[in-house]
Amino acid sequence: MENAKPSLIIKKEVIDYLLELGALIVLITTWGFTIYHFNKLPDIIATHFDLSGKPNDYGSKYTIWLLPVIITFVYVLIFKLNRNPHKFNYLTTITAQNAYKQYKLASRMMRIILFNITIMFAYITFKEIDGAYTKSSALEWWFIPLLLCATIIPTFYMIIVSGSKKYR
Numbered sequence: 013m014e015n016a017k018p019s020l021i022i023k024k025e026v027i028d029y030l031l032e033l034g035a036l037i038v039l040i041t042t043w044g045f046t047i048y049h050f051n052k053l054p055d056i057i058a059t060h061f062d063l064s065g066k067p068n069d070y071g072s073k074y075t076i077w078l079l080p081v082i083i084t085f086v087y088v089l090i091f092k093l094n095r096n097p098h099k100f101n102y103l104t105t106i107t108a109q110n111a112y113k114q115y116k117l118a119s120r121m122m123r124i125i126l127f128n129i130t131i132m133f134a135y136i137t138f139k140e141i142d143g144a145y146t147k148s149s150a151l152e153w154w155f156i157p158l159l160l161c162a163t164i165i166p167t168f169y170m171i172i173v174s175g176s177k178k179y180r
Contacts, residue, residue, distance in 0.1 A: 022116050031124060054073065057075070067143060
């Protein structure tokens with residue numbers, strides 16, 4: 013039988029509060045921007061972009077609500093999940109000696125990823141709304157690689173750091 017991981021309260025640092033606040037501000041701004049522009053949008057807007065960033069599907073302007081709803085769901089899910097880092101999966105065995113450091117590192121990684129994802133969804137929402145007005149909007153070529161890096165780099169960093177002697 014596997015040993016139970018200790019349940020600890022992880023003290024947040026200033027950077028943790030800033031990441032959470034930043035993600036919340038971006039989320040609220042995305043909703044505000046969408047609400048403000050919704051009635052001005054044409055009935056048909058770009059709803060999907062190919063890997064080069066060009067629109068390749070169009071639909072009703074009501075689909076503009078999909079991204080803010082998804083990012084709100086992701087925000088709430090990650091925010092609640094992050095309250096229980098002892099339920100995360102770890103590559104190293106969690107002991108009473110390393111639990112606090114491992115939990116703190118994993119929680120920070122989740123906040124960084126959440127902040128990055130909210131920015132990316134906000135950017136896509138902005139580009140969809142901008143494209144509806146200009147009829148020529150496209151995501152920039154760097155967007156998909158940046159999106160991948162913004163989620164993959166913190167994950168790899170956490171994997172490497174969590175396995176270091178300092179965190180075991």
